[in-house]
């Protein structure tokens with residue numbers, strides 16, 4: 001860990017004040033700081049000002065909205081995991097929140113910070129001297145990707161847990177910035193580029209996440225190196241509705257395997273069928289085709305690919321059995 005470069009902290013209480021503070025040169029938003037501060041201690045970034053999101057009134061609280069729920073970006077993961085409405089109707093989200101890091105992290109970590117988490121790679125989440133000894137890398141200060149040296153793209157993995165269940169539930173996000181506010185599907189927040197995985201423009205803030213009403217039954221599970229505390233090496237959310245013994249609706253979302261979390265494409269072909277062993281095999285194959293884990297973690301990419309497929313098949317079997 002490096003000593004932190006000097007910076008000042010401002011703590012706005014309104015969204016307008018937060019946006020104004022972020023418009024200043026070299027200002028950076030911080031929420032729980034459980035990801036950002038680690039990066040700063042690794043010499044990744046040296047903002048002159050940190051803008052603390054936690055006191056911004058518009059980012060706080062969980063409220064009913066049109067039969068669904070609006071979750072403020074500064075809501076902590078502990079608050080999210082303990083909310084009875086979330087646990088009752090969107091249990092995969094509560095489950096994912098409970099599986100993030102450790103209790104002390106969850107008390108500080110926020111929903112916005114989890115969705116805007118930096119991507120991770122074994123060549124990147126290192127001290128500055130370690131990275132310097134390797135000539136840094138394409139994502140930060142270097143010119144070569146050590147994972148795929150002949151390419152020109154970073155493959156660092158997005159490793160936030162919440163994105164998968166939120167995608168499976170069809171969540172939208174609200175974003176505010178210098179050009180105004182907008183609402184968009186959560187998937188549009190991301191792009192498949194480990195060095196620039198967020199589509200946010202300069203000075204923009206995720207203000208809230210909206211969960212639509214009438215969620216499908218859903219579950220979340222993740223594979224990780226240490227069960228007690230660790231990022232997902234493959235995180236899977238499955239939402240599955242049954243009618244007359246057949247799959248009536250299916251959404252599968254993945255995190256931890258690619259530079260962005262994503263919804264599995266082509267699941268329509270799996271609806272209208274009985275979710276038997278052959279059906280589960282088909283689902284597993286679809287997952288294996290679309291996840292593209294790279295050598296960004298200590299575990300083999302092929303293991304993560306197969307773990308993602310196995311988790312999807314297991315969750316789907318459980319949900320079909322419960323229906």
Ligand SMILES: Cc1cc2nc3c(=O)[nH]c(=O)nc-3n(C[C@H](O)[C@H](O)[C@H](O)COP(=O)(O)OP(=O)(O)OC[C@H]3O[C@@H](n4cnc5c(N)ncnc54)[C@H](O)[C@@H]3O)c2cc1C
Pocket residue numbers: 028029030031032033034035036037038053073074077099100101102105108109110111112113114115116117118159160161162204205206207229230231232
């Ligand atoms: C030991 C350890 C284990 C961990 N395990 C996990 C894990 O299992 N799963 C997991 O998902 N994460 C894990 N994390 C990462 C982190 O704790 C969580 O992802 C957490 O939710 C990040 O939220 P935060 O509020 O602390 O983000 P911060 O560190 O404050 O911010 C993270 C990034 O998001 C940006 N940001 C924050 N809020 C907003 C917003 N509203 N709009 C736009 N940008 C924003 C910040 O500028 C920064 O770039 C772990 C961290 C540690 C240290």
Ligand code: SF4
Pocket residue numbers: 120121122123124137138139140144145146147148153154155156194296
């Ligand atoms: S995938 Fe390549 S460019 Fe990206 S962080 Fe890892 S080594 Fe660096």
